[in-house]
Each structure stands twice: as structure tokens, then as C-alpha cells.
Amino acid sequence: MTLEELDERGAEERARQEGFKTRVLTCTAAGCTSCGAQKVVEQFRKSVEDRGLTKEVEVVETGCMGLCGEGPLVQILSDETRYSRVDPEAAKRIVDEHLVGGSMVREHRIDPDMPFYARQVRVVLQNCGRIDAEKIEGAIAVGGYTALAKVLTEMKPEEVVEEVRKSGLRGRGGAGYPTGLKWAIVRKAQGEQKFAVCNADEGDPGAFMDRSVLEGDPHRVLEGMAIAGYATGASQGYIYIRAEYPLAIDRLRTAIKQAERLGLLGNRILESSFSFRVDLRIGAGAFVCGEETALMRSILGRRGRPRPRPPYPSEKGLWGMPTLINNVETYANIAPIILRGSAWFASMGTPKSTGTKVFALAGKIRNTGLIEVPMGVPLRQIIDEIGGGTTEGTTFKAAQTGGPSGGCIPAGHLDLPVDYESLQSVGSIMGSGGMIVMDSTSNMVDVAKFFMEFSVDESCGKCVPCRVGTKQIALLLEKLRAKKATIDDLALLEELCVMVKETSLCGLGQSAPNPVLSTLRFFRQEYTDLLKPKLVFEPSDGVA
Amino acid sequence: MATSAKPRVATVWLGGCSGCHMSLLDLDERLIELADRMELVFSPIADVKEYPANVDVALVEGAVSSEEHEHMARLIRTRSRCVVSFGDCATTGNVTALRNRFSVNDLMKRSYVELAPGGPAMPSTVISPLADTARPLHEVIPVDAFLHGCPPTAEEIWFAVDALLQGRIPELPNVYLRYG
Amino acid sequence: MAVITFSINGEPVSGRQDESILEIARQHNIRIPTLCHLDGLSDVGACRLCLVEVEGTAKLFPACSTFPSENMVVRTDTDRLRRYRRTIVELLASEGNHQCAVCVVNNHCELQNLAYQVGLEHVRVQYLFPRKDLDASHRDYIIDRNRCVLCTRCVRVCHEVEGAHVWDIANRGINCEIIADMHQPWGTSDSCTSCGKCVLVCPVGALIEKGATVAEMEKHRAFLPYIMTARTKHEWIARAIEED
Ligand SMILES: Cc1cc2nc3c(=O)[nH]c(=O)nc-3n(C[C@H](O)[C@H](O)[C@H](O)COP(=O)(O)O)c2cc1C
Ligand code: SF4
Ligand code: SF4
Ligand code: SF4
Ligand code: FES
Numbered sequence: 012m013t014l015e016e017l018d019e020r021g022a023e024e025r026a027r028q029e030g031f032k033t034r035v036l037t038c039t040a041a042g043c044t045s046c047g048a049q050k051v052v053e054q055f056r057k058s059v060e061d062r063g064l065t066k067e068v069e070v071v072e073t074g075c076m077g078l079c080g081e082g083p084l085v086q087i088l089s090d091e092t093r094y095s096r097v098d099p100e101a102a103k104r105i106v107d108e109h110l111v112g113g114s115m116v117r118e119h120r121i122d123p124d125m126p127f128y129a130r131q132v133r134v135v136l137q138n139c140g141r142i143d144a145e146k147i148e149g150a151i152a153v154g155g156y157t158a159l160a161k162v163l164t165e166m167k168p169e170e171v172v173e174e175v176r177k178s179g180l181r182g183r184g185g186a187g188y189p190t191g192l193k194w195a196i197v198r199k200a201q202g203e204q205k206f207a208v209c210n211a212d213e214g215d216p217g218a219f220m221d222r223s224v225l226e227g228d229p230h231r232v233l234e235g236m237a238i239a240g241y242a243t244g245a246s247q248g249y250i251y252i253r254a255e256y257p258l259a260i261d262r263l264r265t266a267i268k269q270a271e272r273l274g275l276l277g278n279r280i281l282e283s284s285f286s287f288r289v290d291l292r293i294g295a296g297a298f299v300c301g302e303e304t305a306l307m308r309s310i311l312g313r314r315g316r317p318r319p320r321p322p323y324p325s326e327k328g329l330w331g332m333p334t335l336i337n338n339v340e341t342y343a344n345i346a347p348i349i350l351r352g353s354a355w356f357a358s359m360g361t362p363k364s365t366g367t368k369v370f371a372l373a374g375k376i377r378n379t380g381l382i383e384v385p386m387g388v389p390l391r392q393i394i395d396e397i398g399g400g401t402t403e404g405t406t407f408k409a410a411q412t413g414g415p416s417g418g419c420i421p422a423g424h425l426d427l428p429v430d431y432e433s434l435q436s437v438g439s440i441m442g443s444g445g446m447i448v449m450d451s452t453s454n455m456v457d458v459a460k461f462f463m464e465f466s467v468d469e470s471c472g473k474c475v476p477c478r479v480g481t482k483q484i485a486l487l488l489e490k491l492r493a494k495k496a497t498i499d500d501l502a503l504l505e506e507l508c509v510m511v512k513e514t515s516l517c518g519l520g521q522s523a524p525n526p527v528l529s530t531l532r533f534f535r536q537e538y539t540d541l542l543k544p545k546l547v548f549e550p551s552d553g554v555a
Numbered sequence: 556m557a558t559s560a561k562p563r564v565a566t567v568w569l570g571g572c573s574g575c576h577m578s579l580l581d582l583d584e585r586l587i588e589l590a591d592r593m594e595l596v597f598s599p600i601a602d603v604k605e606y607p608a609n610v611d612v613a614l615v616e617g618a619v620s621s622e623e624h625e626h627m628a629r630l631i632r633t634r635s636r637c638v639v640s641f642g643d644c645a646t647t648g649n650v651t652a653l654r655n656r657f658s659v660n661d662l663m664k665r666s667y668v669e670l671a672p673g674g675p676a677m678p679s680t681v682i683s684p685l686a687d688t689a690r691p692l693h694e695v696i697p698v699d700a701f702l703h704g705c706p707p708t709a710e711e712i713w714f715a716v717d718a719l720l721q722g723r724i725p726e727l728p729n730v731y732l733r734y735g
Numbered sequence: 736m737a738v739i740t741f742s743i744n745g746e747p748v749s750g751r752q753d754e755s756i757l758e759i760a761r762q763h764n765i766r767i768p769t770l771c772h773l774d775g776l777s778d779v780g781a782c783r784l785c786l787v788e789v790e791g792t793a794k795l796f797p798a799c800s801t802f803p804s805e806n807m808v809v810r811t812d813t814d815r816l817r818r819y820r821r822t823i824v825e826l827l828a829s830e831g832n833h834q835c836a837v838c839v840v841n842n843h844c845e846l847q848n849l850a851y852q853v854g855l856e857h858v859r860v861q862y863l864f865p866r867k868d869l870d871a872s873h874r875d876y877i878i879d880r881n882r883c884v885l886c887t888r889c890v891r892v893c894h895e896v897e898g899a900h901v902w903d904i905a906n907r908g909i910n911c912e913i914i915a916d917m918h919q920p921w922g923t924s925d926s927c928t929s930c931g932k933c934v935l936v937c938p939v940g941a942l943i944e945k946g947a948t949v950a951e952m953e954k955h956r957a958f959l960p961y962i963m964t965a966r967t968k969h970e971w972i973a974r975a976i977e978e979d
Binding site for chain 2: 859
């Protein structure tokens, strides 16, 4: 395929879509599928056929539409009406009353002015929930692979690296390392072959950003990887994805096959001299395999245990070769940066945290689901406006970001801008985008205990501080919950947390104590309330 | 209340083999000096039934292995100024804790039924129920000093007791830090 | 190979670029405690005992697997490091069933020596008292997982030196354990050549030769008269207490 053919394909598909009076989109990503979206799609197909509308109405399955707590979600493209909690019954009514009758089904309609939508800025999720994730034409129709075409025809690899550097994009996998800098290092590194890896391991409890992107717009990620390959000199890509994401795996497989067939991946992409293959590697679901050195060992078919860095993967990665590792969302940001320019990207967010960030909003909040906001928005806006505040009759207590590696942000910091540095300044981290909201009913010691037990289970067991230290911290928290801990135990708890943080080998152990340290910092009272007095010498005890 | 000005000392035998007490007796002629410097108010080698009040120094041998031990440990703590873990079993659980690998039930069956020479019988009244696991003393009560070894050497004991009788917490030199 | 000069504890030192901080420190008689490191095997940086401070960063680096750079300022003996080392040994002691008094390697144990070195006077965290398996199915050797500190020296020596790769690690985190071949009794392993290397490198009493445990001891009654002689004539061999 050539650039012209790509454009033609896009135009053809747009014309085909415009041939329909309307298109009915149903989210069949994992969340909505788990509450019956497949039945809804079937019902739409059936009703459309019954009504003889197959020429006028196209029924499309898409990825995540965002408001996951209200699924299954449906969107009617002609007038942008959104429906929530759609069951087959409602689907039939939507066809009968809305598509045929011309009046909306009010009970299921989502308020179009709802701040949940109005406050979001969708860059990564731009196409998510709006295109057919299983047909490459759907992606091409909205400009898919034009960024790849642009770099192959108009840009030198170093220009691509420079553009990404100027955009200020930072890794979305948690640590926030500048992406352009990483690309430059891999580009400079010497090696017979180089690799570009996409980290889709996403193991934090409560996080589903990467899964949603892969289920909703897999081509965006593939395109980002190919551009990275071109920029860094990598000819082989791997997507490391957990086996627990069967739908994302399926959609990726389909996407890779389709892209290869069209010459958008594989040998001589778009008839240029650049070749780039992408293969999937399925992980068995260990959280630690998201850590880059463990991930690489896992790709090589070995046990997923981290090793000390340096050497970094960009110097010595897969088979000892320079290897670029980026997160799903990081790659998903590349195409827009290339198409719309680094200046546009850097204009969003804050000077040090540019662009947008996808969050998985969960917990004691009205609107749970997938959101995307510019970096630096105040937390309050996410909680109160987009999230719609806490559930009836309770008040906001804290938001937990960064999952088992992060910390909580208490109500007193609601005006904190959500960016890398600000979150760090209050002892939390951006993390990969999990955001769990807690209200007045949540007990913070329990929250800390939950995350610590997660880390105990997920520790790979290689280094002593994390293997035994997290276990001992969890035991101390248990002792505390049982009201059997004394002030000495609390001191030991804090000491161990700092020690595990500073001495563990990899990021898992180094960040595992964060939930405890952070809740101790802001909710110390909840810990001290559980203490029991220490047994001491009493001179009069036993005196007759 | 104590009438004499001499420090009131107790030695207690919890879940241990009494080896630590044997080692105490290994002080040999120094025992005579000790008798002058302290008052032994409770000990397996003194016929006192109840742990007295207002003890200055308590040397506790053995792990906390039964309900009775636990009760005793608490009593020792509230009635003693300074509590010393006396030997490895008190300090680490040691040999007493070897049984922690087995359930109490299996253990009792093995000891009182399978290996019983004079007709199997599970004890019900005489022996205090065993705790799930034998634990070092400081996991149950705060402890002020630790003596090491299985058993501690007479030298180590002398060094510690000498300091304790002068009202100091002994700062044991590294040569006395010996497990096993 | 380029020679690097830098300093350890204020003392100027030099070494080759491909020598770890640990190797260079040892050449200069600077002691850094180690456990997972063993000369001749690859380094894994797992035990974290050899962590050192490097000026200019808050991060700690494992001396066994960190290579120096020019003018690096390394410290191995700060209060913080000493505290952390003690806690690491403390955590290890709590993790297994280390009853030194009845252990076959009592007085020849690296963990025990480390406890003395770091001054581990008592263990503040809970003893976990795990219920681990002992495997005595091999003709000559025993693995008692109750005492294993998961240093993986056995795994590496068997793979890297003997070339048999019998040992591996099963499970995760606190449930990790060393397993033979496909998690089978050691005695049934086809790959084991019975070379004994793993037994030799084990720092604790987890891999041992048969015949050494208390339960396996044979009683030699004929020996009693010698003891009587020793007692009456006071011919004891004094137990030397090593100075630290
Ligand atoms: C325990 C642990 C788990 C991690 N899990 C993930 C993950 O699931 N996805 C991810 O992208 N990065 C994860 N990371 C971060 C990666 O190691 C790596 O920094 C990241 O993939 C780099 O990509 P980025 O620069 O695009 O963020 C994890 C790190 C640690 C320490
Ligand atoms: S910190 Fe935890 S997960 Fe990381 S290497 Fe150590 S034991 Fe493994
Ligand atoms: S005896 Fe030799 S071959 Fe067998 S497990 Fe040990 S090191 Fe490997
Ligand atoms: S068996 Fe010995 S050598 Fe092997 S990991 Fe355990 S402690 Fe280390
Ligand atoms: S000796 Fe360096 S980490 Fe174990």
C-alpha cells in the first residue's frame, strides 16, 4: 500500500459510513460485555433487520465509551445521543422509538451536558468507543496510520525523536521518564538489532486504562510502535500483554493481521525501506512482570524476576540488544504528536507534565469509568465534576492514585493539580492511572493493609527486603487491626516501611510501602486509635 | 514490699529444658558471692509458689509455649522492673519452637498416644493447653535484655547478672552474641 | 581495560572498569558483608546486604553488581547502612526455621556469622515459623527448605559451573522455594550428577550431606571411656571463641 492508497482507503470507508443514515455504536469492551453488551448488539441487529433498516442503520461494536459504571453503553452517531444501562428490551425500544419514531428513550438517555463528558479532553481516547475496533478501515477512516505515513515520507528518524522530545511527553507507565530522551538513547545505542516493546501488563488492581485503549483503538498503539521503531532503529516489536485480557489480545491479533495485509506493518511498510514486525507475548499475570527487566526475562521465556539496573534496557535489553520499552498509553500519544505537532501537545497540561492522562476512576464515586483529562487539572475537578462527587450521603475522604505503589491524597489537598511533581510532593505518584476514591466510610488502615497484602502476594521473592519485609509489614498491620499492637510496633512499622523502600531491588519493593507511609502521613490518628497500651512494671501489682 | 535493700531476683522456667538454669549453676563458687548480693525471691530452685510483687530482676528461661506460660509472662512483666530473656529459647524460640511445624493436635497425639510407653492417655487437666506456636518471650511482653546461647555460658551470665545487680542493663560485648 | 580511581570511605582506591565495587573494596581490605554473592558465580543483587551509598544520589547500590565510575564517592559504613544490614539479617532470621542449637552447620553458618557481624541481639519482627518440606530422597544429600535463605547460589552453581541446571525457584514472594527439576524429589532427578557443588556453596544448613543430622547420628558407646579420661584428667579441647 502506498500513501495515496491509504488516503483512498480512508475516503472510501468514510463514504461507506456516510451511506448510512445513522450508525449505532455499542461498547463491547470488557466492562460492558460483562454486563451483557453482546445481547444488546444482537438485539440491535435483530430489530434493525425486523424493521428493514439494514441499509440505513449500521450496528457497530466499539471499545470503551468511558462511563463504565453505567453500562452497557450505546451511542447513536447521527445526533450523538448516548444511552446507559441498555438491555435488549431498551435496545428494541431505541430502534422502535428513536430510530424509527424519532423520539429519544428518556429513561436511558445520558444528559449530553453532563460534566463527565464536558470536562474531558480526549486525545488518547479520541477514537475509543467511536470506531469499530475490529476493522482496520474504521481506524483508517479517522486518520489511522497517516502519522506513520508522514514520518516515513517526510521525516528523518532523528526528527521524529526530536519532535517527541519537544512534546514533553513522559512515560505513562508510572515513572514518567521523558519519552523523547529514552528514544534518543535507544537510537544512539549500538546493536545488530533493536527492539521496541509495548508494556501492556497493567497489573495494578483497579486499573484498566491500557486494556481499554487496546480494546478500543488497537491500531493507534501499533502505529505508535512502528513510529518508535522507525525513530530508534528497531525492526521488531513485542507487545507484552497479560493473559487476563483475552478480548484485547483478540483485537490486537486481528489488528496486526489486518495491518500486515495492508502493508502497514511487516516488510517495507508503505513501500518504504522501513520494516517493522509486531508480535504478541502473553504474560501469565504476575504484577512484577510489568517491571521492565522482569518483563524482558518473561519475553525470553524465563522466570519473571527483575535484575539490578544499570544496565538499562535501552543499553542492554532483549538478547542483550538495545530495547525500547514504553507503556500502551505512551505509544497511543505518538500519532497525535506527529500529526498535530509537539507545540500543540505541549500546550496541554503543565510545563513539566504535558498532554493528557487517562484515569480509571473507581471506588466511592458516582461516575466510575475511564476518563481523560489534561495534566494539571485540580483533583477537585476530577472528583466533583467528572466523577459527580461521592455517593449519596457521604463525603470525600481521599483519592488513591498509583495503586499498590502509590498513596492517597486527602480532602485537604483537593485543589492539588494532578501532575507528576504535585502528586509526588504529597507522597503519592501518578502511577499508570488508577484512581480510587474513598469516602468517610473507608478505613485507611484497611486500605493500606489491602495494598500491602497485594504486594506480599505479588513480590517475586528475589530480594530479602521485599520478600520478607512486605510480609512483616502486613503482619504488623494485621496486629494493629486486631488491636494488639503497641506504640513500639507502630515505630517498627514505620522503620520497616522506610527500609523496604530504600533497599529493595526493583520498583515493586521500592514503592510497596507507599500506601502505608501515605496513610500514616495523613491519617495517623486512625493508626494510633488502634494501639493498645504496652505492658509495664507496676510496683503495686500482686501486693497483698 | 521488699524489706531488704538487696535486689530481689527471680528466675523463671517457661518452655525450655532447664539447661539455662544448669548453666546458671555453673557459676560455681560465684554463686556464693551472688547469695550475698541478692535475694532470690522466686525460682525453680527455691520453693516459692506464687510470683511475688516488686521483683527487680527476672531471668526468664524458655519460650512461651502454653496458656500458662503466657499468663506467667504477663505476671512477670507487671511485677518486675527488669525482664531478661535468658538463653536462646526465650530469645528466638529455638528448640521449643521446633514443634511449630506441627499442629498442636498432631503433636499431642504423637507424644501422648503414639509414643506413650505406659498406655496412651491425652492429658486433660494437669498440663496447660499448648499455644498454637511457641514464641520468643519478647513477642509476648516487652523485654529489657537478652542473653544468648543454648545455653548461655556461665561467663555471659556472670557478666549480665553482675551488671543487673548494679542496676544497669548489661551491654553485652559481641563475644557473648552466640546463637546455638 | 580502563583503570578507574574513586574513593571508598574516604580512602582513594582504583580498579579495572569491569570489576565490581565489591571486588575492588576487597582488594583494598574493606569488608562489605555479602550473602548471595559468591566468587565465580554470576551476581544477582538479591540479598541487598552489600548495599553502599554513593555521593550525589539517595539511591543505594549493591556493591556486588555495581561498577564504579571515575571519582565516584562510595561509603560502606554509614549508620544507615549498618541499620539496614541488621534489619536484612533480622528479616532472614524471621523467615526460616533457624534453630542453631540443633543445626548441622552450627558455628559454620554464614547467616549465623552475619548475625554476629551486624550485632543481631534479638529479632523484633515476628518469627514466621514456616512449615517447609525436607527432601532426603537423594542418595548422598538432603535439602531442608526450612533453613534456605533463597540466595540462589545452588541454582547458579548447578547451572553455571556444573551445567546440570537441577535447581530452580518455584512460587512467588514469601512462598518461594528451591525445587529440583520439574518440582520433583531430588532423588528422582535425571539431571543431577551428584557432584555436590550445591551442597558446598550453600551458606546455611539447607543443603547438607547425609549423615550429619542429629537424628542420623550413630552412638558409639565405645567412645565413652575416652570421655571419662578427659573428665578425670581435665584434657578438654577448649572451644575457641572467635573474635570479631
Ligand atoms: C512492579 C512494577 C510494575 C509495573 N507495571 C507496569 C505496567 O503494568 N505497565 C507499564 O506500562 N509499566 C509498568 N511498570 C513500569 C515499567 O517498568 C516501565 O517503567 C514502563 O513500562 C516504561 O514505559 P513508559 O516510559 O512509557 O512509562 C511497572 C514497574 C514496576 C516496578
Ligand atoms: S523488590 Fe520485590 S519484586 Fe522487586 S526484585 Fe525484590 S522481591 Fe522481587
Ligand atoms: S549435586 Fe551437583 S548436579 Fe546435583 S543438584 Fe547439586 S550442583 Fe546440581
Ligand atoms: S538451598 Fe542453600 S544455596 Fe540454595 S538458595 Fe537455599 S540457602 Fe541458598
Ligand atoms: S551480595 Fe550483593 S546483593 Fe547479595
